[in-house]
Amino acid sequence: MLLSTLHTPRTLSRLSLTRHSHSYTSRASLTDQTPTLTTSPPPHSEILSTRQTLLSRHASAVDLALSRLARLRLTEPRLRAFLHLPDDDTLLSQARRLDALIAAGDDPGPLAGVLVGVKDNICTKDMPSTGGSRVLAGYRPPFDATAVKRVRELGAIVVGKTNMDEFGMGSTTEASAFQVTANPWDESRVPGGSSGGSAAAVSARQCVVSLGSDTGGSVRQPASFCGVVGLKPTYGRVSRFGLMAYASSLDTIGCFGSSVADTGILLHAIAGHDRFDATSSKQDVPDFQSQFVSVSSLESKPLKGLRVGLIRETIDKGVDAGVISAIRAAAMHFEELGCSVNEVSLPSFSLGLPAYYILAVSESSSNLSRYDGIRYGNQVYADELDSLYGGSRAEGFGSEVKMRILMGTYALSAGYYDAYYKRAQQVRTIIRNSFKEALSQNDILISPAAPSVAYKIGEKKNDPLAMYAGDIMTVNVNLAGLPALVLPCGFVEDGPAGLPVGLQMIGAAFNEGELLRVGHIFEQTLENCRFVPPIVADGDIAF
Template sequence: MTESSLFKRTAAELAEAVAAGEVSAVEVTGAHLDRIAAVDDAETGVHAFLHVNREQALAAAGEVDAKRAAGEQLGPLAGVPLALKDVITTADMPTTAGSKILEGWQPPYDATITRRMREAGIIILGKTNMDEFAMGSSTENSAFGPTRNPWDLDRIPGGSGGGSSAALASFQAPLAIGTDTGGSIRQPAAVTGTVGVKPTYGGVSRYGLIACASSLDQAGPCARTVLDAALLHSVIGGYDPLDATSIQQPVPDVVAAARRGADGDLSGMRIGVVKELGGEGYQAGVERRFGEAVEVLGKLGAEVVEVSCPHFDYALPAYYLILPSEVSSNLARFDAMRYGLRVGDDGSRSAEEVMNATRGAGFGAEAKRRIILGTYALSSGYYDAYYGQAQKVRTLVTRDFEAAFEQVDVLVSPTTPTTAFPIGEKVDDPLAMYKNDLCTIPSNLAGNASASFPCGLAEEDGMPVGLHVMAPVLADDRLYRIGAALEQALVSEWGGPLLDKVPELETA
């Protein structure tokens, strides 16, 4: 088995090969580490990773091989490598959240997600690049430089989890973890031609996830296939007593749903096309691929109807009051007193002056912008007018979902209004950048499950387009059934996976 055939294989295929003894976990891990070294240069390559865990990854792979040789029963993804977004704590690697204020910080503990993956025998290759504290739609707000889209290195890979999506699309890892506050799993998945799932809020533990906006943040699986995402979801999901927002309910059988969907029969499913998520401002190629994907779902037996969710039009402005308000509170902990960066502590300054100097030097422009917006929205005299009103809109968006799900099983829309845009095009226009999350934000406000699945390439620029699927709370399995059915149909139509069309990257 050649090295290139190893890093091009799916997570499910790699797991089966390791289990059957066709290849060792060390060989699989080594092939992916070599791929990272070849294509991930920070200056000229993809720059998906901020930290590569080479020695520890190979050691963990060796442990999997030893347990396998001893006849131990291992998890279904044992020996499979993974890229971990650098907002999830790891006791053996730095966790920076893409910010100078945490540069080099070594957490004293593993996040629950990290622990569960280690226990399952998943090999963590390293930590991936991201917008600072998950604030952004392009991974250009990272303090350590932008990640580039493997489809076109001059374009963004989405944000805030662009490092995880780019690692998948450039075949540096078969699995990844992202976090989604307003679309940061789904939006990068759409613009890189990968699969990204935002589970029901509370369905995957947030313990050890550095908070951006606590009532919106949700970690979830990223992969190149629907089945791979489902397998990873089944590992990381489930109740966690360490997380006060964790739902004490079993994870839906997402793996069975993915396998069922691959049969290509959606008979009995009712799919609602959201009227408000389309039209003016949406790229023509995006709308065409979306329309074709919906037609495919209809041909597979689903009933397709149009559904109106009128308050979705107000989701974006409500989100950009709720999120910065929570950011203002959460980022107050980075005060130079306990951990992280400390600037100006030469004995001549007060604690308050050191705090001001540290936060000024440590936070980037977008983090500062959202802290200021949030502090203003929460200030005396403005709380009811801004934050309070935004929370009322959040309730109305949730009611729109509830009403829609009385009529249909899932809702669909484009994942993003446009394909990936050139690096630098919107970095000085925050409002234009914020509009990239137009379709994804409602699900974060309501807390329901949603996902993005590849549905083709836009003819204008040859860049990937995503189909966005939204399901009710704790109905995550519906996402996988729809996604697997679409994947099966489109892969047959394309003559192979969409990612086979990614241009060859120059290697170091």
């Protein structure tokens, strides 16, 4: 954030992008002409500043954890972002261990003292992991997922398990078997899904960063709805060991942060080959942190020469006008940064949604067969096997999961396989190729992360097709296996404080470093824009 240029007339004239009041007490408005910054801007990286604070002994890990936990306890009854939270003593004992290391002069690790939220479909050995499903209520895995193990080894503290749509099947968290999470910007709205708890928790600063999973947009769409940064890595970049499988050829573990830098640092911590996941890639993981250069002015055209392609089909009919204007303003911002921006067409774009919903449900019908009451899952009493299977599933699964298993079984059945599954695989190849072609002429592609801002709770719950249609911006990227970064780029005037709009940047496979570099520069130069929801300031807890 360029504070020095915050109040220049030039800045204000560009504010169609980000016109938003920073006062926690006043309503945000697209027409605000006099922004008021009532608190100092956040550091570009809370992870880096936490490390600095600890090593310089300005505060202890216990102090930092206590202040974060105070906000968490205060906001959680309203947000319901977590399905499981250990008691404070359990968390503070981990902070005490870090303080002891620092006192002894040892390095506590690059993520020391960082509170991380973990989506409930990512296994943790010391906390329940239900995947948002009644079928796994009370299940405690005997191991940590590789991503969890890695962040813990680097000093992070897992603060709890976040709410989600059952097994990742949904876009709002309303398909969680346990609770609906509220959006921190407007508590009558959904946070998006399926990783809605992870996005809401970071947005409300209940934790510093969080892990989610993205099969068809489950990190990127909630990041957009909650005004945080969300990164879906290239398929294979992050081990899926310990992630409950939904659609294995599409599933990825992704990251949330309140800045691009934090999100990239978290990715660096979890990325890289893992012998427990044969699909994890052996590609080197570059030092993403070196990408986070400071930019002092727009005049230096810090992204000079970058070719940006705005996907035409994503700013077309069916997309909210407010979203389109925020994305067009973001495109203008890229031009100001020195990029060339051109509209590109991906004619196969609209095929992504039907192909995704055939492939994802087909894979899920196979993956979820393990929850049969014997291998995994709750078990009902029955005196013969079929009734035990049937009864356990009938009782354990929610209606969306049941519907998808049925659709998937149908698409894979002998008489329909060619018409549905095989055809969807062919479409997947076409989509992959069209991205390849577009990315040979552009360095990055941009689009909205979702066709609208956050929905009202209940608005789409009983209309699955409308719910699925909301995934149009994200599913293609999973089908192509590419990385994508979503970051907040503006507001639509709606709800008590305005609702954030997310920009999606799509890059070539394994080129997360470039997305992070570009995203960091975009974010720093997006003056006058703090994506901190009003709930953070409630209760006088200093941010």
